[in-house]
Amino acid sequence: MKNFESYSRGRTWSMALLLSALAVVATGCGGGGGGRDPILGANGATAIVVPLVPIGPVVPLVPPAGAVIPGACTAAGPTVTASDPTNGNQSASTSTTGVANNGKSVTATFDQPMNGATINAISFTLAPVGGAALIPASVNYDAASQVATLTTAAALVPATSYTAVIQGAVTNAAGTTIGCNYVWTFKTAAALIATPPSVNLGLADAFGIAATAGIRNTLTAPNTQINGNAVLSATPTCNAVASPGGNGAAGFGLCGGAAPTINGTVVTPTFPDTTSANAVVRDLRAAYLRITPPAGPPAAGSLGGGTSIPAGTTLGAAAGSAPVVGDNLFFPGVYTSNTSILITGDLTLDAQNDPNARFVFQSASTVGAVAGTASPGPHTRILLINGAKASNVWWQAGSAATLGTSAEWQGNILAAGDVTMETGASSCGRLFAGAFTSGAFVFDSNLVSVPGHANAPPTCK
Numbered sequence: 001m002k003n004f005e006s007y008s009r010g011r012t013w014s015m016a017l018l019l020s021a022l023a024v025v026a027t028g029c030g031g032g033g034g035g036r037d038p039i040l041g042a043n044g045a046t047a048i049v050v051p052l053v054p055i056g057p058v059v060p061l062v063p064p065a066g067a068v069i070p071g072a073c074t075a076a077g078p079t080v081t082a083s084d085p086t087n088g089n090q091s092a093s094t095s096t097t098g099v100a101n102n103g104k105s106v107t108a109t110f111d112q113p114m115n116g117a118t119i120n121a122i123s124f125t126l127a128p129v130g131g132a133a134l135i136p137a138s139v140n141y142d143a144a145s146q147v148a149t150l151t152t153a154a155a156l157v158p159a160t161s162y163t164a165v166i167q168g169a170v171t172n173a174a175g176t177t178i179g180c181n182y183v184w185t186f187k188t189a190a191a192l193i194a195t196p197p198s199v200n201l202g203l204a205d206a207f208g209i210a211a212t213a214g215i216r217n218t219l220t221a222p223n224t225q226i227n228g229n230a231v232l233s234a235t236p237t238c239n240a241v242a243s244p245g246g247n248g249a250a251g252f253g254l255c256g257g258a259a260p261t262i263n264g265t266v267v268t269p270t271f272p273d274t275t276s277a278n279a280v281v282r283d284l285r286a287a288y289l290r291i292t293p294p295a296g297p298p299a300a301g302s303l304g305g306g307t308s309i310p311a312g313t314t315l316g317a318a319a320g321s322a323p324v325v326g327d328n329l330f331f332p333g334v335y336t337s338n339t340s341i342l343i344t345g346d347l348t349l350d351a352q353n354d355p356n357a358r359f360v361f362q363s364a365s366t367v368g369a370v371a372g373t374a375s376p377g378p379h380t381r382i383l384l385i386n387g388a389k390a391s392n393v394w395w396q397a398g399s400a401a402t403l404g405t406s407a408e409w410q411g412n413i414l415a416a417g418d419v420t421m422e423t424g425a426s427s428c429g430r431l432f433a434g435a436f437t438s439g440a441f442v443f444d445s446n447l448v449s450v451p452g453h454a455n456a457p458p459t460c461k
Contacts, residue, residue, distance in 0.1 A: 077172065077176045077177060077178060077179055078110050078111060078112050078114060078170075078171070078172040078176065078178055079110070079111050079178065079182075080108045080109065080110055080111075080166065080178075080182050081109050081110065081111045082108075082109040083106075083107065083108050083109070083164070083184050084105075084106070084107045085106065085186040086184075086186070087184035087185060087186065088184075088185070088186065089186040089187065090186075090187045091187070091188075091189040092156075092186045092187065092188050092189065093188070093189065094155045094156040094157070094158055094188045094189070094191075094325065095155040095156070096151075099151060101153060101154050101155075101310070101326070102154060102155040102325070102326060103137075103151050103152045103153055103154055103155065104151070104152045104155060104156045105149055105150070105151050105152075106126055106149070106150045106151075106152075106164055107147050107148065107149045107150075108124070108147070108148045108164075108166055108182070109145070109146060109147050110146045110147075110148070110172075111146075112146065112172050112173075113143065113146060113172060113173040114141060114143075114146060114148070114170065114171070114172050114173065115170075115171045115172060115173055115175070116140075116141035116143060118169065118170045118171050119139060119140075119141040119148045119166075119170055120139050121137060121138060121139045121150075122167075123139075123166065123167040123169060123170050124139045124148055124150050124164075124165070124166050124167075124170075125137075125150075125164070125165050126150055126152065126162055126163070126164050126165075127162065127163055127165075127322075128157075128160055128161065128162055128163075128322065129160075129161040129162060129163050129185060131322060133321065133322040134322075135152050135153075135156070135162070135322060135324075136152065136153040136154075136324070137150050137151055137152045137153060138150075138151050138153075139151075148166070150164070153324070154324045154325060154326050154327055155324075155325040155326060156188050156325070157188065157323050157324075157325055157329060158188050158189060158190050158191035158325075158331070158352075159187070159188060159189070159190040159191065160187065160188050160323075161185060161186070161187045162185065162186055162187070162188070163183060163184075163185050164183070164184055164185070164186075165181055165182070165183050166178070166181065166182040166183075167181055168180045168181050168182075190352075191331050191352055196332075196333065196334050196358050196360050197358075198358065198392075199287055199290060199291060199358075199360075199394055199412075200287060200290065201283060201284065201287050201430075202283030202284075202286065202287065203276075203279050203280045203282075203283045204231070204280050204281075204283045204284040204287065204430075204432070206228060206229050206264075206450065207228055207229045207230065207231050207264075207267075207280060207284075207430060207432075207450070208226045208227060208228025208229060208230060208262075208264065208430055208431070208448045208449065208450045208453070209226055209228070209230045209231075209419075209430070209431050209432070209433075209441055209448055210230070210231045210280070210281065210284055210430075210431075210432040210433060210434065210435070210441075211230075211231075211232055211235075211419075211433045211434060211439060211440055211441040212233060212234060212235065212281065212433065212434030212438050212439055213235050213418075213433070213434060213438045213439055213440040214232065214235045214236070214237035214238065214240070214440050214441075215230075215232065215237070215238050215239075215252075215260075215440065215441040215442070215443065216238075216239055216240075216440065216441070216442045216443065217238065217239060217255060217258045217259065217260050217442075217443040217444075218258065218443065218444040218445065219257065219258030220423070220444060220445045221445065222445055223258075223260060223261050223445065224260035224261065224421075224443040224444070224445060224446045224447070224448075225260065225261045225262070225263070225446075225447050225448070226260055226261070226262040226263070226264065226448050226449075227263045227264070227447075227448065227449040227450060227453040227454075227455040227456045228262075228263070228264050228430070228448070228449065228450035228453050229262075229264040229265045229266070229267060230251070230252075230262060230264065230265075230266045230267070231266075231267045231268075231277055231280045231281060231284075232245075232266065232267070232268050232277070233267075233268065233269050233277035233278060233280075233281050234269060234277075236268035236269060236270075236277075238252040238253055238254075238255035238256070238259060238260075239255045239256035239258055240256065241253055241254050241255055241256055243255070243266060243268055244268065244270070244271060245265075245266045245267055245268035245270060245271025245272070246265070246266060246271055247264075247265050247266075248262060248263075248265075249261055249262055251265060251266025251268075251271070252266055260443055263453070263454075263455040267280060281434075284414070284432055284435055285435055285436060287414065287435075288396065288414045288416070288435040288436050289436075291360060291362065291394065291396050291414070292362060292396060306333070306334030306335055306336040306360070306362065307326075307333060307334065307335050307336070308335075308336055308337075308338075309326075309335055309336065309337040309341065309361075311337070311338055311339045312339065313327075313337070314342050314343070314344055314370075315327060315328065315341065315342070315343045315344075315347050316328050316343045316344045316345040316346055316347040316380065317344075317345045317346060318345045318346070318378070319345060319346050319378065319381075321345070321346070323348065328345070328346060328347055328348060329347075329348045329350060330347070330348070330349050330350070330359060331349075331350055331351075331352060332351060332352070332354065332357035332358055332359055333359065333360075334360045334362070335359075335360070335361050335362070336361075336362045336363075337361075337362065337363045337364060337365075338364050339363070339364060339365055340363055340364075340365040340366040340367070340368070341361055341363040341366070341367045341368070341395070341397075342366075342367075342368050342369075342370065343368070343369045343370065343380050343382070344369075344370035344380055345370075345378070345380065345381075346380075346381050346382075346383055347380075347381070347382050347383065348382075348383045348384075348385055349382065349383070349384050349385070349388045349393060349410070350385050350386050350388060351384070351385070351386050351387040351388035351389070351392075352386055352387075353386050353387050354387055355387045355389065356392070357387065357388060357392060358392040358393070358394070359388070359392065359393045359394065359411070360394045360396070361394070361395050361396065362396045362398075363395075363396065363397050363398055364398045365397070365398050365399050366397055366398075366399050366400050366401065366402065367395045367396070367397040367401040367402075367413060367415065368401060368402040368403065368404065369402070369403045369404045369407035369409060369425070370404050370407075371404030371405035371406070371407070371422055372404060372405060372406045372407065373405070373406055374406045374424055375406070377406070379404075379405070379406040379407060379408065380404060380406075380407040380408070380409075381407075381408040382408065382409055382410035382411065383410075384410055389451065389461045390410040390411050390412075390428040390429045390451045390460060390461060391412075391429075391451035391452065391461060393410055393411030393412065393429065394411060394412050394414070395411050395412065395413045395414070396413075396414050396415075397413065397414070397415040397416060397417070398416055399415070399416055399417045400415055400416075400417040400418045400419070400420070400439070401413045401415040401418075401419045401420070401431070401433075402419075402420045402421075402422070403419075403420070403421045403422065403425040403427065403446075404422050404425065405422040405423045405424055405425065406423070406424040406425060407422075407425040407426070408425075408426055409425065409426065409427040409428070409429060410427075410428050410429060411428075411429040412429040412430040412431075412432075413427075413429065413430070413431045413432065414432050414435040414436075415431075415432065415433055415434075415435055415439055416434075416435060416436035416437050416439065417433065417434070417436075417437060417438070417439045418433050418439045418440050418441070418442065419431050419432070419433040419439060419440075419441050419442070420441075420442040421442065421443055421444060421446040421448075422444055423444045423445055424444075424445055424446070425444075425446050426446060426447040426448070427446075427447070427448045427449070428449050428451055428456065428457065428459070428460035428461075429449075429451060430448075430450055431448055
């Protein structure tokens with residue numbers, strides 16, 4: 001028997017592996033019978049048994065934080081000597097000061113002059129760890145500093161791990177390639193949550209809709225359903241027919257034969273008395289002004305300022321798109337637009353596991369959702385994650401609000417003017433028309449729920 005030992009030694013952060021082999025060599029037994037040896041095989045054939053026994057635990061090849069990975073892969077070829085953020089960084093910023101639209105700069109410094117034409121948005125990329133979609137970004141190379149810079153189109157997502165890759169085909173000025181992909185990872189710091197104060201609706205809290213210039217409803221199947229009270233003042237009409245007020249759909253009156261279904265009470269200037277409707281509207285308008293002072297949107301007023309949404313920006317992205325902060329992903333806070341706020345595709349609101357987190361979106365003009373098709377077709381959706389609640393989301397429109405066909409809305413809308421719901425649109429959140437001036441309400445086979453109402457969908461909180 002012989003024992004063989006083999007050792008493999010790598011870099012200081014590699015593992016050692018001990019292999020042991022056992023060889024047994026024997027000859028067969030004669031005995032004159034010509035029989036088979038039950039262990040060694042037929043006719044005395046030789047058998048060799050070589051078990052491989054690893055000694056000690058298997059340690060993965062993980063370089064220390066800040067290390068350059070993988071270094072030079074081509075003899076005398078170029079290599080990256082530094083990166084920012086460094087490999088293993090667990091608290092990288094989500095954006096870089098001075099970069100447009102709060103974008104993030106990711107840099108790699110080379111040890112020699114490079115061919116800038118080979119360093120571009122294809123050869124230098126950034127993606128969330130485990131994600132297939134690349135982060136939209138531009139890439140440039142500065143010959144004087146030998147630094148390649150990837151600049152994202154928007155801020156990175158907080159508390160998220162990213163992988164940066166420089167392809168091995170990148171070359172130096174002489175045409176020599178790196179020879180292998182240079183890869184490093186980092187994680188962004190958690191978001192600092194700045195939750196705005198609550199919006200007190202007063203007597204309007206239990207109301208699902210409000211209209212100061214009447215409502216119109218199209219009787220298509222399924223009929224519009226309102227989970228919550230409704231206030232019609234100072235023009236208490238439904239489809240141009242006077243509404244008497246009262247409990248249930250009868251409160252809308254004849255409504256031209258197309259009264260919405262309502263799990264609640266219709267309050268008018270004459271029901272249940274001559275003061276309640278005015279009191280509800282008064283509290284509603286006071287809430288509107290708590291979000292924005294009399295100077296009008298988008299001044300933040302008592303909410304203490306807000307993050308500006310660039311003019312002409314459409315929020316949201318196609319279902320399954322990578323999250324981009326300020327585009328299809330928002331954290332608690334106040335957001336203001338000098339023009340309109342229009343949402344298409346999926347828009348995600350992340351409460352960062354704070355059940356009291358609040359979101360306020362202020363528009364100097366309109367608030368709306370792009371029309372889509374009924375599920376499973378594409379349509380606008382507002383998605384609430386990590387504890388976000390529709391009851392804590394507020395949308396303020398300086399003029400009108402329109403929820404497009406099949407839109408799935410989350411949050412309360414306070415519109416200075418009209419509110420229109422196109423066919424099949426739904427809202428987990430109160431919809432108030434005429435919250436500042438005069439506004440009508442238009443329905444077409446819709447669902448509106450006060451968050452937490454007994455008849456609201458279970459997820460509407």
